[in-house]
Amino acid sequence: xxxxxxxxxxxxxxxxALLLAAVTLAGCATAGADEDSAGDSGGPPASVSGPxxxxxxxxxxxxxxxxxxxxxxxxxxPFDFAARTAEKPTLLYFGxxxxxxxxxxxxxxxxxxIRSLPADVAADLQVVFVTTDPARDTGDxxxxxxxxxxxxxxxxxxxxxxxxxxxxxxxxxxxxPVAEDAGQTHSTLVMFYGRDDVARxxxxxxxxxxxxxxxxxxxxxx
Amino acid sequence: MSRRSPxxxxxxxxxxxxxxxxVGLVRGLLPEPAGAAAGNEPAQTVPADAVRQGDLAVYxxxxxxxxxxxxxxxxxxxxxxxxxxxxxxxxxxxxxxxxAVHDVPAAGGTASATPADPAEGASVxxxxxxxxxxxxxxxxxxxxxxxxxxxxxxxxxxxxxxxxSLLLTFEKAGQMLLDVPVIAIGAPAPTAxxxx
Numbered sequence: 410x411x412x413x414x415x416x417x418x419x420x421x422x423x424x425x426a427l428l429l430a431a432v433t434l435a436g437c438a439t440a441g442a443d444e445d446s447a448g449d450s451g452g453p454p455a456s457v458s459g460p461x462x463x464x465x466x467x468x469x470x471x472x473x474x475x476x477x478x479x480x481x482x483x484x485x486x487p488f489d490f491a492a493r494t495a496e497k498p499t500l501l502y503f504g505x506x507x508x509x510x511x512x513x514x515x516x517x518x519x520x521x522x523i524r525s526l527p528a529d530v531a532a533d534l535q536v537v538f539v540t541t542d543p544a545r546d547t548g549d550x551x552x553x554x555x556x557x558x559x560x561x562x563x564x565x566x567x568x569x570x571x572x573x574x575x576x577x578x579x580x581x582x583x584x585x586p587v588a589e590d591a592g593q594t595h596s597t598l599v600m601f602y603g604r605d606d607v608a609r610x611x612x613x614x615x616x617x618x619x620x621x622x623x624x625x626x627x628x629x630x631x
Numbered sequence: 632m633s634r635r636s637p638x639x640x641x642x643x644x645x646x647x648x649x650x651x652x653x654v655g656l657v658r659g660l661l662p663e664p665a666g667a668a669a670g671n672e673p674a675q676t677v678p679a680d681a682v683r684q685g686d687l688a689v690y691x692x693x694x695x696x697x698x699x700x701x702x703x704x705x706x707x708x709x710x711x712x713x714x715x716x717x718x719x720x721x722x723x724x725x726x727x728x729x730x731a732v733h734d735v736p737a738a739g740g741t742a743s744a745t746p747a748d749p750a751e752g753a754s755v756x757x758x759x760x761x762x763x764x765x766x767x768x769x770x771x772x773x774x775x776x777x778x779x780x781x782x783x784x785x786x787x788x789x790x791x792x793x794x795x796s797l798l799l800t801f802e803k804a805g806q807m808l809l810d811v812p813v814i815a816i817g818a819p820a821p822t823a824x825x826x827x
Contacts, residue, residue: 509704510734521817557698614776
């Protein structure tokens with residue numbers, strides 16, 4: 410597999426972000442801080458965002474608007490994300506089906522959480538998986554992949570693919586780093602948009618289903 | 632709708648959280664003293680069903696049932712019970728055309744909080760690892776987000792209940808052949824911490 414140290418566009422925001430994080434995101438370094446003393450991979454993930462937040466996920470300083478983009482669903486039909494998910498609690502993730510580790514772990518964790526959510530929260534909850542590797546992840550591939558996770562759920566996951574520029578534009582619209590290396594280096598954030606069409610939180614790599622069950626009712630909006 | 636700047640501060644911060652998290656996770660990959668993760672357990676305690684060879688004990692191994700027909704991930708822990716440093720130098724599996732450890736930093740490659748190139752330590756992609764050192768008394772644990780064995784080119788479907796062969800090659804202890812269970816996608820992982 411390729412390495413994904415790439416120059417250029419990512420470095421800029423990373424550098425800026427690094428500065429920012431030093432002041433604003435003490436909690437997010439939890440995973441790093443923990444490892445010296447605990448090494449406890451079975452414990453809670455790096456989900457503490459500091460004393461000011463009530464969430465287990467990462468709380469945005471300013472809520473993020475539900476993004477607008479149109480891609481293609483697993484039936485080959487256009488899917489207008491903003492319109493189709495409007496006013497529905499929505500979990501949005503960018504990944505790819507050949508990813509062996511983070512992506513299936515993320516999707517399985519979300520499915521596990523949904524099975525435990527209160528019925529009123531789960532009722533209209535929509536999970537949307539957007540591929541970062543559209544060259545390989547056709548509608549059929551996505552459909553088969555997602556069926557491994559959502560087969561027993563009332564609301565099937567939505568899988569979206571499209572032309573690479575459109576997939577990249579979707580990531581940019583959602584404000585996550587645009588994937589590189591044929592989609593293999595990609596954001597690990599799961600964005601959560603509430604009924605009021607803003608995201609207050611996102612879940613970082615290593616989140617648990619308990620984190621989701623805890624946060625969704627709080628962040629689902631009015 | 633709230634205004635949307637090209638690079639929303641909150642998002643950048645959150646993405647960075649991810650970056651920092653990833654750095655932390657990568658650092659977490661460095662072998663920990665045995666027993667450190669298990670609190671009061673004395674050092675060098677390994678599960679009774681650990682596979683032992685030479686100075687090494689391997690345990691908690693499993694393959695996660697893949698959602699993809701082509702790739703899967705395997706995980707395990709290995710504790711060095713001896714007084715000499717060891718290296719995991721290679722892997723293969725009867726279930727896949729290739730097997731390699733990914734996302735473990737190269738020997739001595741402790742990810743810094745301020746690497747020269749932040750992307751170097753922030754990857755959430757697939758970085759093949761070189762030989763992985765396991766120092767005396769230490770345990771290397773591969774677990775989701777903290778390193779995995781990438782099984783690529785699956786020879787057939789992997790379904791829960793199956794056993795997959797995994798051949799680990801160590802510098803001193805030689806080769807260890809494991810029979811590794813396939814765990815269902817939504818099922819809890821067998822703990823790899825030497826506990827239950």
